[in-house]
Amino acid sequence: MIIAAKWTIDEYHGMIASGILDNRKVELLKGDIVEMSPEGEPHAxxxxEAGEYLSELLGKLAKIRQAKPITLPNNSEPEPDIAIVQRLGRDYREHHPYPENIFWLIEYSNSSLEKDLQIKSKIYAEAGIAEYWVVNLKKLHLVVFREQLDGDYATKFTLTTGIIQPLAFPDISVSVEQIINK
Known part of the structure; x- marks a missing residue:
């Protein structure tokens, strides 16, 4: 039997600081260092565009972090495409956003669709992220995950048009078309 070594967040940060992971596009998922798919033009x-839209829409209510790490308690430090987080200013010099700082996350998926829909959804649910959206770039629809239950999301639905209110901001109407960029 082959047993893979699992890494802690501190060990992962040590590798980053020492330069071992320079020129590698990776993220830490449940102790595994995983290669990230390159971004194609539609993804980028x-x-x-969605990051700019959300920044204008939410204004001072939240900070929009694009392709930056978040730190989760399950030995994960993924880099979601968009993280809508609390505005903590200089605190983020000392640490990446923790689950309690995160309003919701968005991933744009083409080649990484299976990882984003299955692996990352469970990682985010286990960490207590209240809401997670995945944009399927092939089919141009938005998959919404909500309501964590036993380490997974109990609610999952798909939208192609219309308006959605994020759980963290029920008075804010987000255009699905603006997120998908149809």
Whole structure:
């Protein structure tokens, strides 16, 4: 039997600081260092446009972090395409956002769809992230995960048009088309 070594967040940060992971596009998922898929043009365009839209829509209510790490208690430090987080200013010089700082997360998926829908959804649910959205770039729809239950999300639904209110901001109406960039 082959047993893979699992890494802690501190060990992962040590590798980053020492330069071992320079020029590698990786993230830590449940103790595994996982290669990240390269961003194609649709992925880069859609996530960038959605980030700008959300920044304008939410204003001072939240900070929009694009392709930056978040730190989760399950030995994970993924880099979601968009993290909508509390505005903590200089605190983020000392640590990446923790689950209690995160309003919701968005991933844009093309080649990483299976990982984002299955692996990352469980990691985010286990960590207590209240809401997680995945944009399927092939089918141009939005998959919404909500209501954590036993380390998974109890609610999952798909939208192609219309308006959605994020759980953290029920008075804010988000255009699905603006997130998908149809």
């Amino acid at each position: 365009y859609c996530s960038d």
